[in-house]
Amino acid sequence: MMDHSVVVGFRRIMDRAGWLALALLGAMVFMPFLTSDPLAYSIGTQILIGASGALGVYVMLRMELLNFAIPGFMAVGGYAAAISASHGVTDIFALAAISFMLPGLLSIPVGAIVLRLKGVYFVLITYIFTEIVQLVLIETPSVTGGTDGLIGFPVLQAFGVQLTAYSSTFYVSLTLAALAFLVAIVTTRIFRQQFSSIAQNDVLAESFGLTLWRYKTIGFFVSSGVAGLAGFSLVNMLLIAHPLSFTATSAVNYIAYAFIGGTGYLLGPLLGSALLVSVTNALSFSGEYSEGFFGIVIMIAVLVARGGLAGALANLWGKLGPRRFRQDYPRPASKVSVKGAQ
Amino acid sequence: METVLSTVLIGVMLGAQYALLALGFTLIFGILGVVNFAHGSLYMLGGYLAYAAVAKAGVPYPAAVVFATLGTAALGYLFEVWILQRVVDDHLATLILTLGFSQVIITGVTMVFGHEAPRFTFPIVGNVAVGSLFIPQDKLIVFAISAVVICAVYWLVYRTGFGRAMRALSIDRAVAITLGMNARIIFPLTVALSAGLAGLTGSLITPILSLSPHAGESVLITAFVVVILGGLGSVAGATAAAFLVGIIEAFSGVYIGGSLGTLGLFVLVIAILMFRPSGLFGASMRGA
Numbered sequence: 187m188m189d190h191s192v193v194v195g196f197r198r199i200m201d202r203a204g205w206l207a208l209a210l211l212g213a214m215v216f217m218p219f220l221t222s223d224p225l226a227y228s229i230g231t232q233i234l235i236g237a238s239g240a241l242g243v244y245v246m247l248r249m250e251l252l253n254f255a256i257p258g259f260m261a262v263g264g265y266a267a268a269i270s271a272s273h274g275v276t277d278i279f280a281l282a283a284i285s286f287m288l289p290g291l292l293s294i295p296v297g298a299i300v301l302r303l304k305g306v307y308f309v310l311i312t313y314i315f316t317e318i319v320q321l322v323l324i325e326t327p328s329v330t331g332g333t334d335g336l337i338g339f340p341v342l343q344a345f346g347v348q349l350t351a352y353s354s355t356f357y358v359s360l361t362l363a364a365l366a367f368l369v370a371i372v373t374t375r376i377f378r379q380q381f382s383s384i385a386q387n388d389v390l391a392e393s394f395g396l397t398l399w400r401y402k403t404i405g406f407f408v409s410s411g412v413a414g415l416a417g418f419s420l421v422n423m424l425l426i427a428h429p430l431s432f433t434a435t436s437a438v439n440y441i442a443y444a445f446i447g448g449t450g451y452l453l454g455p456l457l458g459s460a461l462l463v464s465v466t467n468a469l470s471f472s473g474e475y476s477e478g479f480f481g482i483v484i485m486i487a488v489l490v491a492r493g494g495l496a497g498a499l500a501n502l503w504g505k506l507g508p509r510r511f512r513q514d515y516p517r518p519a520s521k522v523s524v525k526g527a528q
Numbered sequence: 529m530e531t532v533l534s535t536v537l538i539g540v541m542l543g544a545q546y547a548l549l550a551l552g553f554t555l556i557f558g559i560l561g562v563v564n565f566a567h568g569s570l571y572m573l574g575g576y577l578a579y580a581a582v583a584k585a586g587v588p589y590p591a592a593v594v595f596a597t598l599g600t601a602a603l604g605y606l607f608e609v610w611i612l613q614r615v616v617d618d619h620l621a622t623l624i625l626t627l628g629f630s631q632v633i634i635t636g637v638t639m640v641f642g643h644e645a646p647r648f649t650f651p652i653v654g655n656v657a658v659g660s661l662f663i664p665q666d667k668l669i670v671f672a673i674s675a676v677v678i679c680a681v682y683w684l685v686y687r688t689g690f691g692r693a694m695r696a697l698s699i700d701r702a703v704a705i706t707l708g709m710n711a712r713i714i715f716p717l718t719v720a721l722s723a724g725l726a727g728l729t730g731s732l733i734t735p736i737l738s739l740s741p742h743a744g745e746s747v748l749i750t751a752f753v754v755v756i757l758g759g760l761g762s763v764a765g766a767t768a769a770a771f772l773v774g775i776i777e778a779f780s781g782v783y784i785g786g787s788l789g790t791l792g793l794f795v796l797v798i799a800i801l802m803f804r805p806s807g808l809f810g811a812s813m814r815g816a
Contacts, residue, residue, distance in 0.1 A: 318794050485632075
């Protein structure tokens with residue numbers, strides 16, 4: 187009996203884009219049957235990390251807030267995992283809990299300050315937050331290793347099994363990305379209306395009795411926690427927790443993934459990260475050139491395809507898909523006029 | 529006492545540089561409502577253009593500075609006309625566009641000049657003795673140029689028809705347009721002015737500090753800090769805040785050292801954003 191209500195409840199929570207995102211992540215489990223190429227694993231891992239970071243951007247964009255604090259919270263999650271692991275915590279789920287909760291808890295007091303601002307001011311204050319995290323990392327060498335970072339990451343365990351296979355980094359990232367997406371799907375689905383009304387017109391929403399700070403704090407908590415998981419994933423891949431992995435400018439990458447993938451759809455971060463990371467690798471750009479490539483692509487996306495990849499796919503599906511599925515996806519609240527905000 | 533005096537002097541000179549940098553950033557926000565994430569990259573590009581003119585074409589340094597200023601201004605003009613103008617009222621879109629533009633500039637410069645920092649030095653070295661103080665000549669020259677340019681920008685914004693049109697468009701575009709002001713002419717010119725100021729600052733300061741494809745990143749943060757302290761969009765506020773930041777940085781550099789001073793400055797900025805979002809010095813040109 188209970189099963190039924192759980193299923194109904196779960197079906198209400200999950201929408202199609204959410205299922206599709208989880209299904210795509212699930213399909214990646216079968217990668218070893220397709221290839222044993224270490225490069226494919228490395229690209230897969232990078233895609234998953236990028237997608238998790240972009241997911242943090244996506245969650246806040248649902249409230250029309252562009253979040254530059256992602257690398258800052260990634261650093262908190264990544265360093266928390268690295269420090270815990272060096273103290274003997276090697277279970278991946280325990281570390282996942284730490285790398286989600288610590289940035290999440292930190293986001294509450296930080297959010298109490300930054301969430302009072304919106305628009306341009308929110309962008310600037312979150313950018314400065316990430317800069318502050320950088321400075322704190324460098325100024326506390328006894329805990330964080332300072333400019334040397336924390337080198338080495340012990341072998342992780344899952345269900346008591348040591349993860350020594352060369353593919354394990356990929357699977358750790360896959361697990362963390364799946365957790366991140368699950369949390370984000372559930373949150374954005376439960377609070378869909380609240381987030382949308384904040385995005386559309388927060389003043390009006392508040393006048394109708396919506397407690398803005400509560401929902402903004404929930405969104406920021408999830409965004410930061412998800413970023414923390416991405417940070418753990420990144421540190422596990424690089425085997426070092428270093429300030430340079432979490433610069434404020436690296437936020438641009440996650441924002442690019444979210445925008446290219448489509449900011450109106452949960453699938454967006456995954457699609458954007460998959461496209462940009464694999465194209466970057468295919469064209470074998472070094473880091474410097476990929477920045478320019480991202481730059482051109484996000485400019486094109488903003489000018490001609492505001493829905494991003496997921497938006498284009500949804501349009502196609504709306505035109506070509508089976509009739510019973512031809513319903514509109516929620517459109518992203520894209521345009522906020524500066525004039526209107528005066 | 530001498531240390532204090534020389535620290536104040538360092539701070540004031542630093543402040544003039546920051547003011548030059550922040551003026552362009554605050555203008556483009558004040559008039560168009562655009563937060564220009566490419567401002568740091570334009571600064572860096574200005575440095576590289578001047579370097580290329582001096583090292584590759586053998587142009588004298590003062591001419592190279594003019595070339596860098598005009599070059600970055602032209603690029604800013606084209607960026608506004610071709611790209612920014614299409615979505616100028618969508619603040620999220622313009623922000624992403626400037627981010628993309630910044631990345632393209634950095635990559636373009638890296639492709640042409642490589643990753644390594646080129647050797648680009650100020651043509652004049654040596655110190656001027658004032659009483660018992662020694663002031664580096666290069667910084668003195670930069671200070672003088674900055675002061676002149678800041679005054680020129682003031683004159684332009686507050687004393688000319690062009691400036692009045694700019695301010696009118698930022699206050700109420702619909703009314704300004706019905707009165708005959710053309711945003712399609714004024715906006716690109718404002719972006720060109722802002723970009724040119726960034727380029728000028730870059731061509732003057734990178735020979736003293738350092739030049740590399742990522743030199744613009746730290747500069748962008750400084751511009752953020754100054755402009756937030758001064759009130760986003762406020763020209764007078766940015767100038768005053770620039771000198772304040774310059775003096776704070778000079779003192780923390782001498783007496784605290786390391787990045788703790790910067791950390792303190794960031795915390796101050798957050799406090800300002802919380803309690804006085806219009807900046808330390810009152811009203812800004814535009815709300816956000």
